Amino acid sequence: MFETWPLLSLVIWTPIVGGMLVLATGGDKNASEARVLALLVAIITFALSIPLYTEFNTAKGSMQFIEHAEWMSLGDLRLYYHLGVDGISMPLIVLTTFITVIVVIAGWEVIKYKAAQYMAAFLIMEGLMVGVFSALDAALFYVFWEALLIPMFLVIGVWGGPNRVYATIKFFLYTFLGSVFMLVAFIYMANKTGNFEILQLHSLKLTMQEQMFIFVAFLLAFAVKVPMWPVHTWLPDAHVEAPTGGSVVLAAIMLKLGAYGFLRFSLPITPDASQELAWLMITLSLIAVVYIGFVALVQQDMKKLIAYSSISHMGFVTLGFFIVWAIYDKTTENTEMIITGINGGVVQMISHGFISGAMFLVVGVMYDRIHSRQIADYGGVANTMPTFAAFAVLFAMANAGLPGTSGFVGEFLVIMAAFKANPWFAFLAATTLIVGAAYTLWMVKRVFFGEVANDKVKALKDINSREFFFLSVLAVMVLFFGLYPAPLLEVMDESVENLVRHILQPKIPL
Amino acid sequence: MEFIAAYLPSAMMNDQTISQLPLALPEIVMLCMASIVLIVDLFLNDKTRGGTYILSQFTLLALVVITVMSFTQQKSIAFHGTFVRDGMGDLLKIFVYIVTFTVFLYSKSYLKARDMFKGEYYVLGLFAVLGMMVMISAQSFLTIYLGLELLSLCMYALVALQRDSIIASESAMKYFVLGAIASGMLLYGMSMIYGATGSLELATINAEVMKNTDNIVLIFGLVFVLVGVAFKLGAVPFHMWLPDVYQGSPTAVAIFIGSAPKIAAFAMTMRLLVDGLHGLHVQWQDMLIIMAVASLAIGNIVAIAQTNIKRMLAYSTISHVGFIMLGIMTAEKGGYTASMFYTIVYTLMALGAFGMIMYMSRMGFESDKLDDFRGLNQRSPWFAFIMLIFMFSMAGVPPFVGFWAKLSILKAVVAVDMTWLAVTAVVFSIIGAFYYLRIIKLMYFDTPQETSAIEGASDLRVMLSLNGIAILGLGLYPELIMGLVISVM
Numbered sequence: 001m002f003e004t005w006p007l008l009s010l011v012i013w014t015p016i017v018g019g020m021l022v023l024a025t026g027g028d029k030n031a032s033e034a035r036v037l038a039l040l041v042a043i044i045t046f047a048l049s050i051p052l053y054t055e056f057n058t059a060k061g062s063m064q065f066i067e068h069a070e071w072m073s074l075g076d077l078r079l080y081y082h083l084g085v086d087g088i089s090m091p092l093i094v095l096t097t098f099i100t101v102i103v104v105i106a107g108w109e110v111i112k113y114k115a116a117q118y119m120a121a122f123l124i125m126e127g128l129m130v131g132v133f134s135a136l137d138a139a140l141f142y143v144f145w146e147a148l149l150i151p152m153f154l155v156i157g158v159w160g161g162p163n164r165v166y167a168t169i170k171f172f173l174y175t176f177l178g179s180v181f182m183l184v185a186f187i188y189m190a191n192k193t194g195n196f197e198i199l200q201l202h203s204l205k206l207t208m209q210e211q212m213f214i215f216v217a218f219l220l221a222f223a224v225k226v227p228m229w230p231v232h233t234w235l236p237d238a239h240v241e242a243p244t245g246g247s248v249v250l251a252a253i254m255l256k257l258g259a260y261g262f263l264r265f266s267l268p269i270t271p272d273a274s275q276e277l278a279w280l281m282i283t284l285s286l287i288a289v290v291y292i293g294f295v296a297l298v299q300q301d302m303k304k305l306i307a308y309s310s311i312s313h314m315g316f317v318t319l320g321f322f323i324v325w326a327i328y329d330k331t332t333e334n335t336e337m338i339i340t341g342i343n344g345g346v347v348q349m350i351s352h353g354f355i356s357g358a359m360f361l362v363v364g365v366m367y368d369r370i371h372s373r374q375i376a377d378y379g380g381v382a383n384t385m386p387t388f389a390a391f392a393v394l395f396a397m398a399n400a401g402l403p404g405t406s407g408f409v410g411e412f413l414v415i416m417a418a419f420k421a422n423p424w425f426a427f428l429a430a431t432t433l434i435v436g437a438a439y440t441l442w443m444v445k446r447v448f449f450g451e452v453a454n455d456k457v458k459a460l461k462d463i464n465s466r467e468f469f470f471l472s473v474l475a476v477m478v479l480f481f482g483l484y485p486a487p488l489l490e491v492m493d494e495s496v497e498n499l500v501r502h503i504l505q506p507k508i509p510l
Numbered sequence: 511m512e513f514i515a516a517y518l519p520s521a522m523m524n525d526q527t528i529s530q531l532p533l534a535l536p537e538i539v540m541l542c543m544a545s546i547v548l549i550v551d552l553f554l555n556d557k558t559r560g561g562t563y564i565l566s567q568f569t570l571l572a573l574v575v576i577t578v579m580s581f582t583q584q585k586s587i588a589f590h591g592t593f594v595r596d597g598m599g600d601l602l603k604i605f606v607y608i609v610t611f612t613v614f615l616y617s618k619s620y621l622k623a624r625d626m627f628k629g630e631y632y633v634l635g636l637f638a639v640l641g642m643m644v645m646i647s648a649q650s651f652l653t654i655y656l657g658l659e660l661l662s663l664c665m666y667a668l669v670a671l672q673r674d675s676i677i678a679s680e681s682a683m684k685y686f687v688l689g690a691i692a693s694g695m696l697l698y699g700m701s702m703i704y705g706a707t708g709s710l711e712l713a714t715i716n717a718e719v720m721k722n723t724d725n726i727v728l729i730f731g732l733v734f735v736l737v738g739v740a741f742k743l744g745a746v747p748f749h750m751w752l753p754d755v756y757q758g759s760p761t762a763v764a765i766f767i768g769s770a771p772k773i774a775a776f777a778m779t780m781r782l783l784v785d786g787l788h789g790l791h792v793q794w795q796d797m798l799i800i801m802a803v804a805s806l807a808i809g810n811i812v813a814i815a816q817t818n819i820k821r822m823l824a825y826s827t828i829s830h831v832g833f834i835m836l837g838i839m840t841a842e843k844g845g846y847t848a849s850m851f852y853t854i855v856y857t858l859m860a861l862g863a864f865g866m867i868m869y870m871s872r873m874g875f876e877s878d879k880l881d882d883f884r885g886l887n888q889r890s891p892w893f894a895f896i897m898l899i900f901m902f903s904m905a906g907v908p909p910f911v912g913f914w915a916k917l918s919i920l921k922a923v924v925a926v927d928m929t930w931l932a933v934t935a936v937v938f939s940i941i942g943a944f945y946y947l948r949i950i951k952l953m954y955f956d957t958p959q960e961t962s963a964i965e966g967a968s969d970l971r972v973m974l975s976l977n978g979i980a981i982l983g984l985g986l987y988p989e990l991i992m993g994l995v996i997s998v999m
Contacts, residue, residue: 071987072987072988072989072992072993073989073992073993073996074914074917074918074921074988074989074992075844075847075848075918075921075922075992075996076844077921114887117887117891139917142908143908143909143913146907146908146913147907147908147909149907150898150902150907153947153950154950154954157950157951157954157955158887158954158955164955165951165955168951168955169944169947169948169951172943172947173940173943173944173947176907176940176943177940180936180937180939180940181933181936183917183920183936184920184924184929184932184933184936187917187920187921187924187932188924188929190921191921191924191925
């Protein structure tokens with residue numbers, strides 16, 4: 001029944017229009033209407049995104065649910081409203097719509113100041129993020145990509161912590177800085193092809209020098225977003241200051257935009273430059289995995305700790321993407337391990353979406369009660385909040401990559417591929433299993449176990465049904481994909497294979 | 511002596527000239543109406559002053575209709591090669607009327623609250639529009655100069671409209687002195703070019719220039735002409751007047767100076783450099799690059815240090831002029847189109863930003879400090895949102911139309927293989943993003959200094975909302991304007 005529906009457009013525009021409606025409910029006296037409306041919109045959007053999964057043809061590696069229309073022409077450049085998803089972007093879209101429902105529920109009673117604007121910002125952000133994942137026209141992609149900064153800028157700035165202004169301006173300028181170079185690269189290529197169609201850019205022949213410049217421009221945009229060491233410094237600031245919902249969306253989805261950009265743009269458009277600079281990317285990824293892991297170990301602030309752990313985990317994603325050429329053996333032309341690596345990266349993206357979102361929600365639940373994120377202010381929370389502590393420990397285990405949770409699958413696949421590339425890569429990457437366990441479990445120990453630390457902790461009440469709901473849904477997802485990742489892998493397999501075939505062919509004109 | 515004879519009235523009034531008069535219909539209507547407004551205003555007192563306002567607005571609307579009805583893509587040159595009517599001119603004029611109409615509408619309550627709601631504002635404004643129209647349609651050095659001076663003189667007087675304000679008189683004086691020097695430069699350059707080519711008509715000059723592009727006198731002339739142009743546009747290093755004039759003049763005048771004349775200045779630049787001196791484009795390209803980069807740098811960096819929003823907008827204008835110059839610099843049709851698009855978009859955004867200042871001001875309160883925008887989201891969420899649109903659009907963030915303006919300029923610059931210049935431009939726009947963000951920060955993240963409701967006139971509120979929605983709507987579908995611009999270039 002969905003063949004004739006413009007599903008992607010619906011998933012993009014329902015939340016944006018819905019967000020406008022929520023804004024129209026007005027001031028804080030109508031806050032409850034705004035909340036209900038926002039939840040309704042989020043649920044409808046989620047429901048609309050489900051057919052993307054159920055109707056998805058897993059045997060096809062090319063784009064599906066395509067929508068293609070003339071948008072406009074700027075001089076001799078033609079711009080299209082071109083949407084479509086493959087097995088890589090589709091799961092990310094469903095993740096986005098899912099997380100937004102959670103975020104709306106999580107901000108329910110907590111946000112009292114300008115609740116309508118808060119909810120609207122997240123709904124509009126949702127639509128824009130889906131737009132980024134489904135745009136097949138680079139100009140359209142860029143519009144969504146940049147427009148996304150506006151609601152996030154406001155969310156951190158309006159509902160954030162004490163140092164929010166610094167954090168949000170840093171966030172905006174960092175990301176803006178990265179992406180404008182990408183824009184120039186797009187324009188450069190569009191001047192050659194006459195349009196911004198991403199699929200045409202994929203087959204555009206570029207000399208090595210051009211590829212290098214374009215790769216670096218892309219790297220600036222995506223590395224900031226992922227974020228990769230050394231351009232990661234905005235993330236801990238932004239996370240610490242953002243309200244819980246902001247942190248969740250930032251960690252669960254926004255960071256994935258950068259990684260998605262590598263897959264959609266860097267690798268297929270500039271494969272030769274990617275090969276040439278793979279050493280750099282692998283080095284940066286490994287630094288993120290190992291060094292940032294140690295940085296996380298010494299954090300006093302729970303949100304900062306999870307932020308650093310996010311950077312470390314995203315290092316796995318980029319590692320999985322860029323070990324392609326280190327694995328590839330021209331004589332056998334066996335791409336199995338390459339696919340494993342990229343699959344691992346994508347699975348890690350999805351699973352990190354659930355886990356980091358859950359971790360930030362866990363911190364948020366405590367922050368709502370005690371208004372502190374410092375580890376030192378807690379201790380023995382498990383005594384007063386047993387149900388909550390059970391969830392927290394589960395998510396912490398998943399964050400540490402315990403087998404049986406989704407955190408394990410992605411890391412395992414990437415390490416396996418890395419081993420094929422170079423045992424040292426695998427060794428360095430695998431240290432994170434130890435360091436990650438160390439910083440996560442040490443935090444859990446200090447916060448949840450032991451004696452009740454102070455009166456504030458003593459007065460804590462266990463989670464209410466609303467909090468129980470969103471934590472349990474996330475717990476189910478984490479366990480489900482940990483025990484049975486096949487549905488996810490099935491969906492992306494064909495598309496990743498397609499991508500790998502493409503990137504292994506040199507694009508330099510003869 | 512020959513050319514003087516050509517401009518004598520007796521020589522002008524031959525049959526051919528009369529048959530060409532309809533081409534100048536908009537100018538003629540404007541001249542008559544401005545004079546009528548001047549006379550009618552004599553018979554009105556302060557209670558019935560609204561008549562002047564309505565008549566002026568009616569004139570502008572009527573001119574929109576006249577120009578649209580007689581819109582022509584065809585280029586026709588009239589009055590012995592002094593006047594041109596073409597699609598570009600018509601389109602620019604239509605935007606001049608619309609922008610001026612909006613300016614008058616925005617400033618009405620501002621003027622009333624300051625006892626400046628006088629006929630002079632409207633008469634001078636209409637004559638300034640006439641000057642702009644002449645500039646836009648000019649096809650010879652003399653007409654360009656005529657239009658420019660008519661515009662400038664009206665502007666000098668407008669800045670000084672608030673007679674008892676010391677700061678306004680000071681900036682009028684500055685504006686006048688610097689403007690006179692710039693006009694002198696322009697005239698000097700024109701005389702040199704006349705000396706080298708023997709003509710004042712742009713088409714003839716262009717043909718002459720093509721024959722001999724190495725003529726040192728021509729290049730000297732070009733330099734001086736460019737100084738005059740750069741002054742009118744407000745490009746570095748001839749930008750000194752701009753911040754002082756914006757800050758010193760009443761906001762109702764600053765909004766006028768900051769909007770419509772930019773369209774006319776763009777037209778003047780196009781006429782002079784492209785219609786007249788295209789043969790020297792290798793020379794003026796280099797000069798424009800230097801001025802554009804300097805404008806982007808100074809404009810964006812110095813704006814950060816401002817605490818007065820009018821002054822900040824002045825520096826932001828300077829940086830936008832840098833972008834406009836980049837488009838012209840390409841010396842390609844694509845670049846001209848992009849620049850024209852940028853100019854129009856810029857005026858719409860500037861209108862909105864100044865309109866917001868006037869919306870927030872009231873009797874005895876100018877609202878021209880950055881701090882006056884503090885906590886606007888709590889006082890008026892809707893207009894905070896409108897201001898947010900203007901600011902993000904100026905910063906070049908999609909989905910607002912300012913982004914497409916920047917994109918088309920960058921595209922034109924990259925198309926002539928100057929990618930490094932595009933990279934320079936985007937680097938400076940990142941710096942520029944900071945001070946636009948600061949306004950949004952003040953409006954959304956800070957608590958207001960005062961919580962009193964803002965009392966804006968309802969027509970102002972409606973128009974300001976429309977202006978903001980237009981920036982957003984054009985951002986989703988910029989082809990509405992872009993298509994028009996492409997069709998006339």
